[in-house]
Amino acid sequence: MTSETPSNAVYLGIDLSSRHIRSGIIDAAGNLSNFRREPHHFYRSNIDGRALADRLLTIAKQTVAELDAPLGGIGIGFPGLVNHTTQRVVRMPNTPSLAEIDLHQEFVEAFNVPVVFENNTNAATVAEMKFGGAQNVGDFLYVRIGHGVGAGLVLDGRLRRGKSGYAGEIGHMNVDPEGLECSCGSRGCLETICSAHNIVRRTHARLERDKTSVLSEFEKHDKDFTYDDIIEAAHNGDDLALLMMNRTGHFIGMVVADMINMLNLSMVVVAGNTAARSLLLPAIADEAKRRSFAEAYSDCEFIAAQLASEAGVIGAGILAQQAAR
Ligand SMILES: [Zn+2]
Numbered sequence: 001m002t003s004e005t006p007s008n009a010v011y012l013g014i015d016l017s018s019r020h021i022r023s024g025i026i027d028a029a030g031n032l033s034n035f036r037r038e039p040h041h042f043y044r045s046n047i048d049g050r051a052l053a054d055r056l057l058t059i060a061k062q063t064v065a066e067l068d069a070p071l072g073g074i075g076i077g078f079p080g081l082v083n084h085t086t087q088r089v090v091r092m093p094n095t096p097s098l099a100e101i102d103l104h105q106e107f108v109e110a111f112n113v114p115v116v117f118e119n120n121t122n123a124a125t126v127a128e129m130k131f132g133g134a135q136n137v138g139d140f141l142y143v144r145i146g147h148g149v150g151a152g153l154v155l156d157g158r159l160r161r162g163k164s165g166y167a168g169e170i171g172h173m174n175v176d177p178e179g180l181e182c183s184c185g186s187r188g189c190l191e192t193i194c195s196a197h198n199i200v201r202r203t204h205a206r207l208e209r210d211k212t213s214v215l216s217e218f219e220k221h222d223k224d225f226t227y228d229d230i231i232e233a234a235h236n237g238d239d240l241a242l243l244m245m246n247r248t249g250h251f252i253g254m255v256v257a258d259m260i261n262m263l264n265l266s267m268v269v270v271a272g273n274t275a276a277r278s279l280l281l282p283a284i285a286d287e288a289k290r291r292s293f294a295e296a297y298s299d300c301e302f303i304a305a306q307l308a309s310e311a312g313v314i315g316a317g318i319l320a321q322q323a324a325r
Helices: 049-065 096-100 103-111 120-131 196-207 216-220 227-235 239-263 274-291 294-298 311-324
Strands: 010-016 020-026 032-039 071-078 089-091 115-119 140-145 149-155 267-272 301-304
Touching (some): 010 311, 049 071, 120 267, 196 239, 239 274
Parallel strands (some): 140 267, 267 301
């Protein structure tokens, strides 16, 4: 804590994800309050970076105005590449113009407290390490499956960011050389198969051959189904939905096996949609077992993340608190 940071200071955490902006206040003990979730659709349309920046500044100002304790710092998690040294968001899907704005500087000027920008999956990883299922675990991989597939890597008890902060992009590991083009410019990345959108796409393709699934009812009534509908159908025992979740887990498990062989991990944490975790976890572990050294696999425990969708906000708050020390 800096000499100016009072002991009762609280920290603002913001988590920008594909569909929502979540925000909240963390106190020194990690308690979350003032939690707020606003819808947001930057994956669907090309949002102006300036508009997004202004929205984040507004949310922060509104939350801070409600505080009855001093603000000690601000942390924000972004779904893209954040340069850890310059604190610039350098690449974000569908909001490329955000990279032209020094939003970090604007936050520092507006609030006059330490401000930390981080990849949002890294922020969630920090929360799981501090308050979730990976407490006191030295070497683990946190994998989050949702609108993208992201990961946070902790080795020797420290979040590993690589040279500039771009490490952990597990969703862009290559699993199919002939696969679909990916938003990153490559082809056949894990995300082109296992992101929520692509799970829906693959399920549609499969439904053309298999009309027995409850999901074919959506098509009959000319309605779209979502990733959440597939998860619900799988929980209700629908064979096709179960198959799709299982196959998705197997693709992720292939990549996780590589990580286990490479890093001799002691834990893999599966995060993302809370209802999907119990479906994906066994499939990921099965495939990882098939494809990694038995000795390395037996060192590795597989768990579902204990924190839910508030993890990114809590992690951003923790990072802000660490920056204020
Ligand atoms: Zn990619």
